[in-house]
Amino acid sequence: MRQSQKTEIKADHLSRIDLENRKYTRVRSTNSGENKGMSVTFQDMVLDRNNLNQAYLRVKRNKGAAGVDGLTVDDLLPYLRENKEELIAELKDGSYKPSPVKRVEIPKPNGGTRKLGIPTVVDRMVQQAVAQVLTPIFEQVFSDSSFGFRPHRGAQDAIARVVELYNQGYRRVVDLDLKAYFDNVNHDLMMKYLQQYIDDPWILRLIRKFLTSGVLDHGLFARSEKGTPQGGPLSPLLANIYLNELDKELTKRGHHFVRYADDCNIYVRSQRAGERVMKSVTLFLEKRLKVKVNPNKSKVGTPVRLKFLGFSLGADNNGAYARPAKESQKRVKQALKLITKRNRGISLSRMCREINQKMRGWLQYYSIGKLKSFIQRLDQWLRTRIRQYIWKQWKKSQTRVTNLKKLGMSYHDAYKFASTRKGYWRIAHSQVLTYSLTNRKLEHLGLINMSKTLQSIQK
Numbered sequence: 091m092r093q094s095q096k097t098e099i100k101a102d103h104l105s106r107i108d109l110e111n112r113k114y115t116r117v118r119s120t121n122s123g124e125n126k127g128m129s130v131t132f133q134d135m136v137l138d139r140n141n142l143n144q145a146y147l148r149v150k151r152n153k154g155a156a157g158v159d160g161l162t163v164d165d166l167l168p169y170l171r172e173n174k175e176e177l178i179a180e181l182k183d184g185s186y187k188p189s190p191v192k193r194v195e196i197p198k199p200n201g202g203t204r205k206l207g208i209p210t211v212v213d214r215m216v217q218q219a220v221a222q223v224l225t226p227i228f229e230q231v232f233s234d235s236s237f238g239f240r241p242h243r244g245a246q247d248a249i250a251r252v253v254e255l256y257n258q259g260y261r262r263v264v265d266l267d268l269k270a271y272f273d274n275v276n277h278d279l280m281m282k283y284l285q286q287y288i289d290d291p292w293i294l295r296l297i298r299k300f301l302t303s304g305v306l307d308h309g310l311f312a313r314s315e316k317g318t319p320q321g322g323p324l325s326p327l328l329a330n331i332y333l334n335e336l337d338k339e340l341t342k343r344g345h346h347f348v349r350y351a352d353d354c355n356i357y358v359r360s361q362r363a364g365e366r367v368m369k370s371v372t373l374f375l376e377k378r379l380k381v382k383v384n385p386n387k388s389k390v391g392t393p394v395r396l397k398f399l400g401f402s403l404g405a406d407n408n409g410a411y412a413r414p415a416k417e418s419q420k421r422v423k424q425a426l427k428l429i430t431k432r433n434r435g436i437s438l439s440r441m442c443r444e445i446n447q448k449m450r451g452w453l454q455y456y457s458i459g460k461l462k463s464f465i466q467r468l469d470q471w472l473r474t475r476i477r478q479y480i481w482k483q484w485k486k487s488q489t490r491v492t493n494l495k496k497l498g499m500s501y502h503d504a505y506k507f508a509s510t511r512k513g514y515w516r517i518a519h520s521q522v523l524t525y526s527l528t529n530r531k532l533e534h535l536g537l538i539n540m541s542k543t544l545q546s547i548q549k
Contacts, residue, residue, distance in 0.1 A: 131290065131292070132223060132288075132290045132292060132293040133181075133182065133290075133292045133293070135223045136181075136219050136220055136223050136293065137178055137181060137182070137219075141219050141222055141223065142215070142219055144219075144222060145215050145216075145218035145219035145222060146166065146167070146170070146215055148218050148222075148323070149163060149166065149211060149214045149215045149218055149323070150163050150166065150167075152323075154208065154211075154214070154321075155192075155194065155208050156192075156208075156210075156211065157189060157191065157192050157208050157209050157210030157211060157213065157214075158189050158190055158191075158192045158210060158306045159189060159210045159212075161210060161211050161212065162211065163211055165211070166211045166212070166215065169211075169212065177212070181216070181296070184292070184295060186216075186296070186299070187299065187303075188209065188210075188213045188216075188299055188300050188303040189209070189210045189212075189213060189303065190303055190304040190305055190306040190311060191207030191208055191209050191303060191304070191305055191306070191319050191321065191322070192207070192208040192209075192305075192306055193205065193206070193207060193208075193305050193306065193307035193308070194206045194207075194208055194321070199417075199421055204320070205270075205273060205319070205320070206319065206320050206321040207305055207319025207320065207321045207322065208321045208322075209300075209303075209321065209322045213300070213303075213322070214322060214323055216296075217300060217322050217323045217324035218323040218324075220293065220296065220297070220324055221323050221324050221327050223293075224288075224293075224327060225241065225327060227287065227288070228287070228327065228330070228331060228334075229241070231287060231334065232330060232334055232337070233334065233337035233338070233341060233349070235251070235337060235340075235341075235346075235347050235348055235349060236330060236333075236334070236337055236349045236350075237251075237348065237349065237350045238326070238330065238349065238350035238351035238353070239326030239327065239329070239330055239351060240330070245350060245399045245400075245455070246455075246458045248348050248350045248398075248399060249398070249399060249401050249412045249458060249459075250412075250458065251348050252348055252355070252357075252393060252398060252401075252403065252412070253403065253409075253410045253411065253412055255346050255348070255357045256357070256393055256403055256405075256409075256410040257409045257410050259359060260346055260357035260358060260359055261359065261392060261393075262357070262358045262359065262360060262361055262363070262364045262390060262391070262392065263355050263356065263357055263358075263364070263390070263391060263392070263393050263396060263398075264355065264356040264357075264358065264364045264367050264368045264371065264388075264390050265355055265388060265389050265390070265391065265396050265398070266353075266354045266355070266356070266368075266371065266372075266375075266383060266388050267353075267383065267384040267387035267388045268352045268354075268375070268381055268382070268383060268384070269381075269382040269383065269384040270382075271329070271352035271381060272317060272318055272319065272320045272325065272329060272352070273316070273317040273319075274316055274317055274380070274381060274382060275316060275317050275318045275328070275329070275332055275381075276316055276379075276380040277298070277301050277302065277314075277315075277316055279332070279379065279380060280301065280318070280328060280331070280332055281294065281297075281298060283331055283332060283334070283335060284297065284331060297324070297328070300322070300324060301314060301318060301328075302314050305319065318332075326351070329351060329352065330351070332379070333349065333351075333352065333354075333379075335378070335379060336349070336354065336371075336374070336375065336379065337349060339371075339374055339378075340356065340371070345357075345358075345367065346358075348398075350399055353398065353399065355393075355398055356371065357393075361390060364390035365390050368388065368390055372388070393410075397415035397416075397417060397418070400414060400415055400417075400418040400455070400456070401413065401414060401415055401418070401456075401459060402414075402415040402416070404460060411459070411460045412458055412459040412460065413459045413460045413461060413464075414456045414459055414461055414464065418456070419464060422448075422449075422452055422468075423468065423471075425448060426445065426448070426449075426468075426472055426475070427475070429441060429444050429445055429448065430445070430472070430475040430476065430478075430479055432478055432479050432482040432514060433482075438476075438479070438480065438483070438535060438536070439535070439536050441476075441479065442535065442536035442537050442538070443536065445472070445537065445538060446536070446537075446538045449538055449540055449543070450538070450543065453465075453540060453543055453544050453547055454547060457544060457547045457548050461544070462541070462544070465540045465541050465544050466541055468540060469539065469540045469541050472537075472540070473529060473532055473537070474515075474518045474519060475518070476527075476532055476537055477517075477518040477523045477524070477527050477532075478514045478515055478517070478518035480527060481514055481517050481518060481523065482514055487505075487508045487509055488508075490504070490507075490508035491504045491505050491508045494507060494508065494522075494526060497526035497527065497531075498526065499522075499526060503522075507522050
């Protein structure tokens with residue numbers, strides 16, 4: 091390693107130590123027009139006009155459901171015009187009290203439900219304002235191996251790191267599954283970890299209020315004894331602050347790991363080392379962080395077979411590469427099957443819009459992986475589904491004859507084919523429909539060409 095690199099790393103390490111030993115009570119202003127030495131408090135920064143405006147725009151852009159008060163994001167601006175001064179006054183004097191979050195359960199892809207807690211739009215705006223101020227501070231503290239809910243970092247960066255570690259010889263992974271992590275965060279420990287870096291009573295009290303605001307579930311109120319409900323803008327940041335203690339411990343032990351929110355994978359060189367790490371890290375999580383590890387879902391194995399963030403790894407002579415996990419492939423095919431059910435009774439244009447919306451996001455997410463052959467097969471299968479749907483829509487023999495003639499078929503052949511008693515799926519595979527409803531014509535009707543779209547994304 092070059093000397094300059096060593097110096098750089100050492101300086102970075104020292105700055106982190108300095109940061110961890112420092113508690114933020116104020117932030118020095120750097121605006122040129124202000125007096126030298128002038129400082130602002132966290133209250134000043136959170137309630138700054140520009141910060142609040144930015145928070146409002148972010149909440150507005152993210153949309154989302156209404157909270158327990160029924161106010162929607164469209165109602166937020168009129169509400170603020172009437173109540174802004176009162177809201178700011180309550181925040182300043184500490185009388186502000188967040189409303190309970192609204193319990194919403196959404197189904198998980200693998201069964202079960204995920205519990206969300208939806209704050210009111212006003213609470214979401216205040217949380218967002220707090221998050222905007224705290225994020226730059228904690229970004230200096232967070233590990234380079236943490237990727238979830240962080241600016242300029244994402245799942246694709248995490249997977250790229252996994253590929254890198256595999257190619258370095260770390261062929262075993264300790265896959266940790268934290269049981270209902272967001273619902274089980276210990277509030278006292280959370281405040282303790284916050285106070286390691288921030289010593290400002292006003293913002294600490296405000297965060298505590300959000301943590302203990304309670305839950306309204308089907309009209310029944312429940313106290314929040316623990317947890318940081320998913321659904322609020324502040325929760326992802328708090329979750330990362332809490333698990334940063336795990337990151338620090340893993341770094342201290344010299345482990346190579348990749349963490350995305352509560353999904354944490356530790357990479358080792360052997361099965362024996364993996365089992366040893368699994369045991370010791372589980373003990374740390376349960377004893378120190380009061381977080382339960384799910385023994386049924388946590389395992390030590392190979393990244394080639396285990397999935398992480400919807401990906402698994404493949405390997406060839408050129409080294410490792412990412413690819414959509416088998417479960418991810420099955421899930422997207424099932425989603426397309428539901429969209430293209432032949433008894434849906436919707437227009438073809440609407441169906442194509444739904445397919446396009448689904449697949450553009452999916453292709454963007456998995457574009458770093460090796461998936462050309464899978465997408466080619468999926469393209470072919472999807473076109474057959476669409477041809478089947480079109481044939482079903484035509485229903486009557488005369489309609490089929492008319493449309494087949496428009497596609498260039500003779501009356502005699504069109505009449506003969508339209509009178510067939512073969513099933514829809516078999517007809518969809520026939521040469522007649524393949525040559526008449528060509529791939530180009532299906533694209534003209536609005537159907538996405540996934541292979542071409544993937545190619546354009548990967549350029």
